[in-house]
Amino acid sequence: MEHFGYGTMGYDVAHMxxxxxxxxxxxxxxxxxxxALINIYALQAIVxxxxxxxxxxxxxxxHLYITAAIAFAAKGVIIPLALHRFVHRLNLSGSVDTxxxxxxxxxxxxxxxxxxxxxxxxxxxxxxxxxxxDLALALSVVLLGLLMMITxxxxxxxxxxxxxxxxxxxxxxxxxxxxxxxxxxSVAVLVLVAFVVFGVFFRRLRAQFHSxxxxxxxxxxxxxx
Amino acid sequence: MMPxxxxxxxxxxxxxxxxxxxxxxxxxxxxxxxxAIIASAAGLAFACRLPWxxxxxxxxxxxxxxxxxxxxxxxxxxxxxxxxxxxxxxxLASERIKASxxxxxxALFMSFLGFMLMALLSxxxxxxxxxxxxxxxxxxxxxxxxxxxxxVEASWKFFLLCGVGIALALFGTxxxxxxxxxxxxxxxxxxxxxxxxxxxxxxxxxxxNLAFVFMLVGYGTKAGLAPLHSWMPDAHAxxxxxxxxxxxxxxxxxxxxxxxxxxGVMQANxxxxxxGPPLMALGLLTVLFAAFSLxxxxxxxxxxxxxxxxxxxxxxxxxxxxxVAGTFAALLHITVHTLAKSALxxxxxxxxxxxxxxxxxxxxxxxxxDRALGLTLATxxxxxxxxxPFGLFSSEVLIISETMRLHPYLVPLxxxxxxxxxxxxxxxxxxxxxxxxxxxxxxxxxxxxxxPAWVHLAIVLGLGIAMPVSIAAWLAAAxxxxx
Numbered sequence: 001m002e003h004f005g006y007g008t009m010g011y012d013v014a015h016m017x018x019x020x021x022x023x024x025x026x027x028x029x030x031x032x033x034x035x036a037l038i039n040i041y042a043l044q045a046i047v048x049x050x051x052x053x054x055x056x057x058x059x060x061x062x063h064l065y066i067t068a069a070i071a072f073a074a075k076g077v078i079i080p081l082a083l084h085r086f087v088h089r090l091n092l093s094g095s096v097d098t099x100x101x102x103x104x105x106x107x108x109x110x111x112x113x114x115x116x117x118x119x120x121x122x123x124x125x126x127x128x129x130x131x132x133x134d135l136a137l138a139l140s141v142v143l144l145g146l147l148m149m150i151t152x153x154x155x156x157x158x159x160x161x162x163x164x165x166x167x168x169x170x171x172x173x174x175x176x177x178x179x180x181x182x183x184x185x186s187v188a189v190l191v192l193v194a195f196v197v198f199g200v201f202f203r204r205l206r207a208q209f210h211s212x213x214x215x216x217x218x219x220x221x222x223x224x225x
Numbered sequence: 226m227m228p229x230x231x232x233x234x235x236x237x238x239x240x241x242x243x244x245x246x247x248x249x250x251x252x253x254x255x256x257x258x259x260x261a262i263i264a265s266a267a268g269l270a271f272a273c274r275l276p277w278x279x280x281x282x283x284x285x286x287x288x289x290x291x292x293x294x295x296x297x298x299x300x301x302x303x304x305x306x307x308x309x310x311x312x313x314x315x316x317l318a319s320e321r322i323k324a325s326x327x328x329x330x331x332a333l334f335m336s337f338l339g340f341m342l343m344a345l346l347s348x349x350x351x352x353x354x355x356x357x358x359x360x361x362x363x364x365x366x367x368x369x370x371x372x373x374x375x376x377v378e379a380s381w382k383f384f385l386l387c388g389v390g391i392a393l394a395l396f397g398t399x400x401x402x403x404x405x406x407x408x409x410x411x412x413x414x415x416x417x418x419x420x421x422x423x424x425x426x427x428x429x430x431x432x433x434n435l436a437f438v439f440m441l442v443g444y445g446t447k448a449g450l451a452p453l454h455s456w457m458p459d460a461h462a463x464x465x466x467x468x469x470x471x472x473x474x475x476x477x478x479x480x481x482x483x484x485x486x487x488x489g490v491m492q493a494n495x496x497x498x499x500x501g502p503p504l505m506a507l508g509l510l511t512v513l514f515a516a517f518s519l520x521x522x523x524x525x526x527x528x529x530x531x532x533x534x535x536x537x538x539x540x541x542x543x544x545x546x547x548x549v550a551g552t553f554a555a556l557l558h559i560t561v562h563t564l565a566k567s568a569l570x571x572x573x574x575x576x577x578x579x580x581x582x583x584x585x586x587x588x589x590x591x592x593x594x595d596r597a598l599g600l601t602l603a604t605x606x607x608x609x610x611x612x613x614p615f616g617l618f619s620s621e622v623l624i625i626s627e628t629m630r631l632h633p634y635l636v637p638l639x640x641x642x643x644x645x646x647x648x649x650x651x652x653x654x655x656x657x658x659x660x661x662x663x664x665x666x667x668x669x670x671x672x673x674x675x676x677p678a679w680v681h682l683a684i685v686l687g688l689g690i691a692m693p694v695s696i697a698a699w700l701a702a703a704x705x706x707x708x
Contacts, residue, residue, distance in 0.1 A: 123431035124403070131403065142396060146389065158385065165392055172399045178411020179402055180351065 010058040014175070017051035018137040021171055022113070025144040028164055029109050032096050034156060038083045041160050045075035048167050052174045059177055067174060075163065087156065100151040108151075112143040134175030141168030232285045233271075234278050234346055237295060238356075240267035241302065242339035248332035254317060254324070257331040258310040264335055265303040268342065272299040275346075276699075281419045286348030289703035290556075294482050295345045297560055298475045301567050302338040304677035308571045309334065309467045311674055315578045315667070316465065326370050330465065333370075337363035337468075341475045345482060350398050350416045354391070357447065357479060361387045364472060368464035379456075379463035386456040387446060394443025397436045401487075404432035421490050430496020437491055437500060441484060441507070448480035449534045450541055451511040461530035462583070466574030469526055473533040473570060474563035481537070481559060485544050485552070485707045492547070504545030509635065511538025512642035519649040525573055525583050528653065529566070532609060535646050536562045542639070543624045546631060552704035554623035560700075561616030561685045562609070568681035569605035572598060575674060576657070579667040585653065590662030597672035603658045605678065608685050610650040611643060616688035 024044035031037050049072035056064030098105070116139040124132040145165025149158045173179055244264020251257045275292035313330060316322045322330065340360035347353045365387070369380035398416075405415035408427035414420045421428075446453040461469040484504070491500040515535035522528040536558070543555035575598055576591055577583040591599030608615035621643060628636050688696070 119435065123435050124429075125431075135400070135403070139396070142392070149385070149389070155381075162385070162388060162392075165389070169392055169395050169399070172396060176399060176403055177406075179399070180413050180416060 010054075013054050014051065014058065015133060017047060017054055018134050018171060018175070020047040021051065021167060022137050022140050022144075025141050025148075025164055025168075026106065026109055028160065029105055029144060029148055029151075030102055032098070032102070034087055034096060034154075035084065037096070037157065037160055038080050038087070041083075041164060042076050042080035044164060044167055045071055045080075048170060049076060051171060055174045061178070064174055067170065071167075071170060075167070079163070083156070083160075096157050097153040098151060099153055105147065105151045109144050109147055112147060113140040116140040116143055131175060131177070135172060138168045138172035138175065141165070141171060144168075232278075232282055234275060234285045234287045236271040237268055237275065237299065237346060238339045238341075238343035240264055240271055240339070241335040241342065245332045245335035245339060248328065248335060251331075252328055254313060254327045255310075257328060258306070258313060261306045261309065261331045261335055262303070265299070265306040265338060268338065269296075269299040269303045272296045272342070281348050283413060283417065284349050284352055285346055286418055287346060288706045289699060290482065290485070290706045291345050293556065293699065293703045294478050294559070295342055297563055298338070298341055298345065298478065301471060301474050301563055301681075302341075304681065305467045305470050305567060305571070306334070307677050308470065308574070308674075312465070312467055312574055312578070319578070319581075319667070321371055322465070330367065330370055333363045333367045334467070334471075336360075337367065338471070338475075341479055344479050348418050349413065350401065350418065350421075353483060354395055354398055357394075357444075357483075358391050360476070360479075361391060361447070364460070364468065364476070367468050368460050370465060371463065373463070376463040379459035383456040383460045386453060390443045390446025390453060392443070393439050393446075397439030397441075397443055400432055400439060401436035404428045404436055418486055422486070422493070425490045425493035426495065428490070428494055428497075430494050433491055433494055433497040437487060437497070437503075440487055441500075441503065444480040444483050445507060445541075448477045448484070448541065449511075449537045450507050451514045451534070451538070454511065454515070454534045457534055458527045458530040461533070462524050462527040466526070466570055466577065469530070470567040470570035470574070473530070473566045477533070477537045477540075478559050478563060481540055481544065481555075484541070485555070488544060488547070489707050501545045501547045505542050505632070505635070506545075508538045508540070508542030508545055509638055509642070511535065512542065512639065512646075514538075516642040516646040516649070519646055523584050523586070525577065525585055525588060525657070526570075528585070529569060529573060529609075532646060532650065533562075533566055535642065536566070536609075539621070539624065539639075539643075543627070546624070546627050548627075548631075549701065549704050550623070550627050551631075552707055553700055554620055554627055556700050556703055557688070558617070558620035558624065561620055561688055564681040565605055565608040565615065565617060565685045568678035568685075569602070569609055571678045572602035572605055572675075575670045576602060579665050579670055580663060581666045585656060587663055588657055590660045591658045593660075594662035594665050595670050597675050598670045599658045601675045601678050601682070603654055604682055606650050606654040606657075608682060610647040610654075612647070614686060614689050615682075616685040619689050619692070 021044055024040055024047060027040045028037060031040060049068040052064050052068035052071060056062060056068060117136045120136040120139055121132055124135060142165050145161050145168055148161030152158065152161060241264050244260060248257055248260055251260060272295050275287055275295060278287050280287055313327055317324060317327065337360050340356045340363065344353045344356035344360065347356060365380050365384045368383055369376055402415050405421055405424060405428050407429060408424040409415040409420055449457045460472065488500045491497045512535050515531045515538060518531045519528060540555050540558050543551050543558060576588050579595060580588045591602060608617055611617040611621045625636060625639060628639060
């Protein structure tokens with residue numbers, strides 16, 4: 001596709017937006033305050049929506065605009081607002097415990113990005129430049145989301161890590177030319193449904209543990225082993 | 226008559242899903258259970274027509290493999306719905322589940338069953354993925370229904386691990402589409418199982434490898450393969466027992482069927498790695514890990530959940546062996562294990578209700594206190610332990626002889642896993658069923674309640690002693706589809 005050759009406008013903008021999503025993943029990893037985490041997540045979703053929009057324009061695939069709209073409305077606006085409300089109502093604002101300090105987790109994050117590039121670029125040597133790099137960026141975002149879920153201890157940060165991991169999935173799906181709508185829609189549905197599930201969990205967890213710290217969750221394992 | 230846009234095979238998942246919709250409106254516990262039985266019976270009846278509906282479309286795929294596993298899933302769903310009727314009434318009486326939750330229980334159970342069947346019969350990787358994801362959400366919600374702190378914890382772990390697994394599987398699906406792109410172009414073809422199988426030699430091998438890794442880890446999580454199996458013991462131990470009966474069969478089968486189809490695509494491509502060794506390694510690791518995890522468990526359902534993980538690992542190992550013989554053994558093993566394990570969980574559920582607890586300490590001497598229940602449970606454990614004359618003995622012998630032929634050095638490792646787990650199962654049989662009976666505060670269990678479990682065990686016994694030629698041919702056809 002002529003829009004996406006190396007050095008063209010299409011390539012540059014798509015690359016910049018994909019890189020922006022990855023950069024915000026690092027920002028999520030470096031942040032301890034919950035309110036700021038939610039805001040960064042919202043920003044990541046908005047950049048993702050812009051990336052989907054740009055792909056829709058450049059690939060001439062109008063259905064990607066729907067993906068972009070869903071990402072913007074649900075993940076950029078509604079979910080962050082609801083999360084803020086939760087945090088406010090449950091009095092959770094403040095900073096997060098980390099299992100691993102900020103610097104080591106950032107260093108690990110850089111290593112994961114290097115890993116993603118080393119895995120993706122050689123296997124995709126026959127694909128066009130943009131697809132390859134988009135996939136490498138998306139895989140990096142997925143891995144950073146996983147890292148965040150592992151190294152942050154509260155339920156709310158695990159949820160944000162999980163949702164940013166899903167942002168990586170959408171980034172992968174929109175970057176692939178001609179991918180049928182099924183995937184994008186399903187991911188969007190997943191996020192909405194997942195959020196309902198999460199919401200229910202939050203309320204119950206609050207009632208049962210008076211705290212959203214996941215260390216309480218080790219009880220099943222240790223008591224009944 | 227049927228409208229054109231609705232293929233007859235689509236009725237199989239649609240029946241339980243419609244049942245789930247109706248059930249969201251039914252408050253009464255008995256009426257809800259009866260509607261669930263009717264909906265799952267309809268699903269089973271439609272599934273039994275599948276062998277005469279072979280063919281594939283854009284979204285529906287009916288071949289011997291999917292038809293076989295769909296019939297199996299629908300059958301277990303049906304008998305478990307019958308089992309649920311009485312189980313839920315007892316749980317209500319003992320106030321372990323609130324009356325307001327029962328409606329959710331039946332609706333979620335049916336939607337879980339419906340989405341499982343949809344995943345099996347879908348020809349589109351995207352639809353398969355969405356169905357598995359929806360089934361996971363239903364299962365998570367069912368596990369959290371008892372609303373004890375432990376059930377909430379278990380469902381949270383279940384959700385996080387399976388959510389991550391499913392996310393990785395979706396990434397694998399995107400990469401698989403990219404791998405098939407040069408061969409099939411853009412659009413639905415590159416996401417269709419039948420087209421992928423046809424065009425596999427022209428796909429990009431290195432990208433297939435990447436897709437395989439992500440899908441193996443992703444769907445492997447759902448199949449309970451180590452190291453991402455840890456959701457399974459918690460979900461089994463804390464959720465309602467009928468869910469354990471279905472979870473230990475269908476989720477695992479659906480995930481293994483996806484892996485099986487993927488193996489076919491990988492094998493047809495010259496540039497891709499051989500999928501056998503990774504599958505065998507993961508399977509063997511799971512068998513050994515789960516076998517040694519059986520030691521020292523105090524919770525009965527947790528114990529049998531580890532046994533399920535072990536059997537799933539064995540099936541994955543057999544899939545990794547490859548060839549028609551290995552796949553045949555894997556399919557036979559999946560079939561008999563699903564039937565025997567769901568019978569076993571039905572007995573365990575009754576026993577836990579009778580004794581008012583689900584720890585090994587609280588349950589003992591079942592044969593003396595409840596003869597029918599105790600004998601059925603003992604039979605089910607013998608079947609699951611892989612002892613003759615039951616079907617699991619045949620499938621395990623097939624797997625071991627095929628291993629002996631292809632990779633003889635793996636036989637000792639596999640043997641250690643099987644012997645350790647069989648030994649543990651028999652030791653537990655003695656403590657559960659024999660000896661002095663423990664206190665029995667719960668309601669007595671009549672032999673009528675054991676009928677679904679007897680039907681399961683009778684089929685397992687029949688497949689072990691004298692497998693009809695027609696069934697052997699049917700399984701061989703299913704194994705050839707995915708060779």
